[in-house]
Amino acid sequence: MRRRDFIASTTGTAAAAAVPITKHRRSVGMSDVARATASMNELVAADDRQGGHTGLAAIALQGRSRVLELQQRNASDRVRRALYALAAEYTTIAAWSCIDLRELDRAQKYLHESTTFAGLSQDPSTGMRVWINMAMLAYQRRNWTERLAAAQAAEASLAARKDPFFGSMGRVRVALAHATLGDTRAAERSLGVAQSTLRKAGEEDHPRWTAFYGSAELDHLAAIILNHSGKHARAEAMAHHALARIPHTFRRNRGLATCQLALAQLRQGEPEQATQTAASVFAIMNGSPLPGRMRTLIGDFHRDLFSMAPSTTYARDWADRIRDEWSRA
Template sequence: MAVNAELKKRMRELGLTQEELARQMNAALAELTGRPGDVSARTVRNLVNGASRRPIGRTRVALERVFGCAAEDLGFSPLRTAVPQEDPVRRRTFITSAAGTTAAAAMPFLSQRRTVGMSDVSRDAAGLAELVATDDHQGGHAELEKRAVAGRAGVLELQDRNATESVRRSLFAMAAEYTTIAAWSCIDARALDRAQQYLHEATTYAGLSQDSHTEVHVWINMTMLAYQRRNWPETLAAAQAAQATRAARRDPFYGSMGHIRTSLGYAVLGDGRAALRSLGTARDTLDKASEGERPRWTAFYGAAEVDHLASVVHSHVGEHARAEATAHRALARIPPAFRRNRALATARLALAQLHQGDAELATATAADVFAIMDGDPLPGRMRTLIGDFHRDLFTLAPSTTYAREWGDRMRSEWSRV
């Protein structure tokens, strides 16, 4: 008696235990016949261990329904006799009979809903990773938002199929991640009302997923949205919510994410001492994080991003020399693939230099932003930052040659669609 290795493999791919497979087979029979199925865990055990090599009747049909393929593809022996085509009435009558043995081969169930497994979740995760890579390079834009929404629709369509509880939670996590990418694209593009709507939806999906890592992602984006809206109390509250998640409590990596955003929240509220204390905690906590496999969206975060955000914090508390130093350090560490983040850190460096009175050097630094983006339109968030630089430059040095040349460059770059 040989174990059915193919059936075990398919069950493993779908995350099915023997009890869960029995439950799904019974659900399939109830859907097909209107009567509860009577498949037991013992029946499934016999299918797996090879005691039953040629399932017949309702058992065979239920297997094919759950896995969406012929029983032979699950490692079972073919039926001994071929069955001629029958009319739909006879076919339906047969399947409701427990004594039926051979008509399953003619049942048109393989075209119906199949069971969803972790392999489907993995494919969706790969699609999500492609969107994150696009954002790293180009920043938020309408096409990225559109692709994220389409990805979410595909994930939610899979929820209508048979799946284990763990697979359903993973699908909700994927829906939350795709929705959060759409939200982040809108934040980066400064389409803040749409971002707010997406994040409300993402919060629901994250809750249904019971995935704490996904919750961190949503709260981090809530922090960024509140910051862009200049809603300082909400900026701090969302950061503290990220910090309080189970993932942040258990993994110093996520804990550091929460602390650095909390530092930013304190800084914009004018509490410089608390801001610098949280910044120090973010650095110390990140140092304790182990090298583990984490979701693709977290790849941006590390010592370079802490330095980048530290530059923002120091600027808000009026420490412009330290803001310049940390921006330099960030730029020395940010990988080339994170082009948008390099451009943002460069803009922060220019502002820090400008606020120390070195307007000519700052103008040259700010021009590097356009070179880094290599002719692509600047995302809305970056345009706002460059707009802040432009305003401050013409406040401090309005009639200088370099300021006039900068103004000409700005008009040229702003005309890009």
């Protein structure tokens, strides 16, 4: 066979083999986006119940891979932006799980990736979520100035400027950052603005990941701010308000608010009552392993309890309970 004929025949064969893949690769539409969104929302619900765990992060990354595969098909600009928003959301779920687990280097990597996807999506609420998670990560790393910068970026975001709901969410993150920096006046001022801004929020639909946020969760965050500020009686009251209204399906958030209640009671000199409150966290989590952030709060409580009342029967019983729970995890 002459060389020219050989090249033509092999090129034609390769092209013929490739054509069916291209022709039969169907376009992607909003129905595909809706299915991927439903799967993502199931992960958000799982996080609400149990908190971050290794399995959740792995499933979120699988979801991201599927979404990025869809990006390789024909799609409108609207669909492409929606797919990038989903890629950012799935990646942020993985990052959030790592924050909850206190696997902070992995969380940092995923948040950097989700920042890119959020930018490509041009979706304000997705960008807002990334900034909030950046602030959370900075807190876990004990980088207080970075936490404030990320919170201020969330507060200044387009989503926060356009919608009082997101405005409140961004402002309370600024309040939390000021509290960890020891600026009590700025923290309470920002908290007050977050509370008043939330009251202005309408009934607009928001992404599923925002379902945790409302007046009950804002009371929980207020308890954190007030505990940081040394105002433990007010922190206790806010924690009680939060627990009266946080839905029981949000087990992780109820557990965290209960930790704040226990810390507030302990720091007011009520160690026995505080110990009973702290022990209820295990019942709230219903046998699920405690997320890393919650374990850290329980560890803080344990240390402070034994500084205050090391020889009491309830402290010894608490220590036995902790050993049992930790060994089970």
